[in-house]
Amino acid sequence: MQILRIDSATTGVQSISRKLTDELVAHFTAKHPDATVIERDLVAEPLPHIDPITTKAIRTLPETHEEAVAAAYPDQRAVLDEFLASDVVIVGAPMYNFSIPSQLKAWLDRLGVPGVTFKYSEAGPEGLAGGRKVIVASARGGEYSNDQMAENQESLLTTFFGFIGVDDLHFVRVEKAGYGPEAIEAGLAAAKDEIAKL
Numbered sequence: 001m002q003i004l005r006i007d008s009a010t011t012g013v014q015s016i017s018r019k020l021t022d023e024l025v026a027h028f029t030a031k032h033p034d035a036t037v038i039e040r041d042l043v044a045e046p047l048p049h050i051d052p053i054t055t056k057a058i059r060t061l062p063e064t065h066e067e068a069v070a071a072a073y074p075d076q077r078a079v080l081d082e083f084l085a086s087d088v089v090i091v092g093a094p095m096y097n098f099s100i101p102s103q104l105k106a107w108l109d110r111l112g113v114p115g116v117t118f119k120y121s122e123a124g125p126e127g128l129a130g131g132r133k134v135i136v137a138s139a140r141g142g143e144y145s146n147d148q149m150a151e152n153q154e155s156l157l158t159t160f161f162g163f164i165g166v167d168d169l170h171f172v173r174v175e176k177a178g179y180g181p182e183a184i185e186a187g188l189a190a191a192k193d194e195i196a197k198l
């Protein structure tokens, strides 16, 4: 049993999504005391933006790799293998400018791999990375779950994880973080109740 924790908030000790990822790790380790927990802090140790070499390393077959691509391949593949080896994946995903932090996008860029996490056929796209639970710890300043404002944060993650075949996907969220401490406290209390049900 392996739990993977991903953090991408740049707000340090103030971070609400990191409070949620803390809470989620505590919840799942209490449930599975023998679990191994792997932590990947994408702010402390950022993955670089993909470039021509890493794009090839991620998305093409190893037997076609020229030297520079072959050299880049193990580090890219390690990110994917860590995800594929995990039974529970906890993803800290704050909303920054209506989307996810670019650090988190760089992680997703290593998971969308043709032939490994998805494939296309005449029947359309097929996700190949099911068989794990993914929980997104979402934090955002405004209110979006009432559908009054468009967002590309939870919707992007829903589309991405659905596309690669994750069918056990959950969101735990604190909204209205920008409304002040009372809203944050209420949001965190409600999120903790949701976490207890997972």
Ligand SMILES: Cc1cc2nc3c(=O)[nH]c(=O)nc-3n(C[C@H](O)[C@H](O)[C@H](O)COP(=O)(O)O)c2cc1C
Pocket: 009, 010, 011, 014, 015, 016, 017, 018, 093, 094, 095, 096, 097, 098, 099, 139, 140, 141, 142, 143, 177, 178
């Ligand atoms: C760089 C940055 C951009 C933000 N952009 C948005 C935004 O577009 N919409 C929104 O509702 N809140 C926005 N916020 C507020 C955050 O979503 C909110 O503070 C949330 O708690 C962030 O998660 P964190 O506390 O884990 O960093 C932004 C905050 C930061 C730091």
